[in-house]
Amino acid sequence: MMRTDRPMAWGVVGKDKPTIALQWKNLNSIPIPGPDDVVIRNEYIGLNPVDWKMIRNWPENWNIGHAPGVDGAGTVLKLGENVKSLVPGQRVAYHQDLHRNGSFASHTVVDNRALLKVPDILPLVLAAALPCPLMTAWQAIEKVPRRAEADVLITGAGGMVGRFLVQLAAQRGYRVTAMASARHHKTLRQLGAETVIACATNSSQSQFFAVFDTVNAQHAASMADLIEANGHLVCIQDRLETPPVPPFDKALSLHEVALNALFRVGTERQWVQFRQAGEGLLTMVASEKLLAPEPRIEPITALPEALEATTTQDRPLKTVIDVRYFANQE
Incomplete structure (x- = not known):
């Protein structure tokens, strides 16, 4: 195993292909953020049912090579020119816009409004497991x-x-x-x-x-x-x-309940409420005022198989993918 800073991703290979049919690809360069975006260097990816459901349903704006994945956690690498509330190296977790390239990658471009600052005492491996289920539960109870x-x-x-x-x-x-x-x-x-x-x-x-x-x-x-x-x-x-x-x-x-609705029609007030609630909930998990199960951890090379396992009846409660290292295989 070895450390890599080369940009890479798992991408979809075509419509109506099975969930496990993802293709490993090396990218030409680290993505460039838009004015309101942030580039995150992912350390961990949280797998969710919505990931394989989106692959099977194939949204209209997806193309071959699109990187799925809604949840991730890592550190801030690059800031868009309008982003003032974050700094490089900051630890964050996120729930990604379903219509953009997602977390199944070494680097992901995320709208800065969707980023949740991770408390220092909360491991990133656990933070990656939380955004989708935790914020879905929050949105549901708020109804x-x-x-x-x-x-x-x-x-x-x-x-x-x-x-x-x-x-x-x-x-x-x-x-x-x-x-x-x-x-x-x-x-x-x-x-x-x-x-x-x-x-x-x-x-x-x-x-x-x-x-x-x-x-x-x-x-x-x-x-x-x-x-x-x-x-x-x-x-x-x-x-x-x-x-x-x-x-x-x-x-x-x-x-x-639809977390991704905010990306389409969310107001600034709603985004502020989302971040405040999310960061508060992450703090509660860090202090064990909310209990979260320890996830199963798999390497980045095993992502397609781990994602396929989430479609089965005997699936793990939660699986997190370690992005930091990968097998030196071509």
């Missing part, structure tokens, strides 16, 4: 009005987003019921869930103020009967195209 001691249900609570949601909801004073496989029940109780129930059960007699569903739209719709009148249904992994109850019946509020 719902605060009501102390209200009952909420979190489905798919054994995953990364679900685990953060359980903790954030408990810290806000909600009474949390977590739905997950039995192997996660002990951990979820330790994270703050008062009640845990098995997946695929609708036997609960409770009526919930809010349901946070991390499974899919069909599953979210099936939870509607468990929500009280004027309650909230937050669909995190999908979108409810059709209301799950008749009009003027329960009068449910339906919510969708």
Whole structure:
């Protein structure tokens, strides 16, 4: 293994190709930032389900060679002329715009507004694992009005987003019921869930103020009967195209979650709120006021195989790719 400063990336090879079909490429030069951008020298990449979903769905603006990847952590290398709040060498984590070249690379150009300063006591390897699941959980919990001691249900609570949601909801004073496989029940109780129930059960007699569903739209719709009148249904992994109850019946509020919406239509006020919340949450993880599982670490050369593993039922809870070193193979 050896250190490299040569720019490199894993790029997609074509539409309708399998997730594992990424091509290793050496780049001609380190990218140049736009006026409001920052070039990050990546040290670690956090893998997320959205990464393989985007590869399979192939957005219209992607071309062959596009580098996927939404989450990364590293140090600031180059600043655009308008960027005044950061300095070279600063440790940052980020959630990238889905329409730009992403974190599956040695260097990534990121809008400076999306960069989260990483506390000195938080290892970058853990910081890379956090932006997508942690900020998704934050955005989801922010959708719902605060009501102390209200009952909420979190489905798919054994995953990364679900685990953060359980903790954030408990810290806000909600009474949390977590739905997950039995192997996660002990951990979820330790994270703050008062009640845990098995997946695929609708036997609960409770009526919930809010349901946070991390499974899919069909599953979210099936939870509607468990929500009280004027309650909230937050669909995190999908979108409810059709209301799950008749009009003027329960009068449910339906919510969708999309971190990348800020890149399209976010205001400066919203970006400030995003950074403040994100940096505050990273500090909470660093001080263990929010608990995050240790990720599995794989080398940059194993990225396609590690990404493919995230599509399987027995996938690791979280995988982080080490970008700092690579096998000297041509």
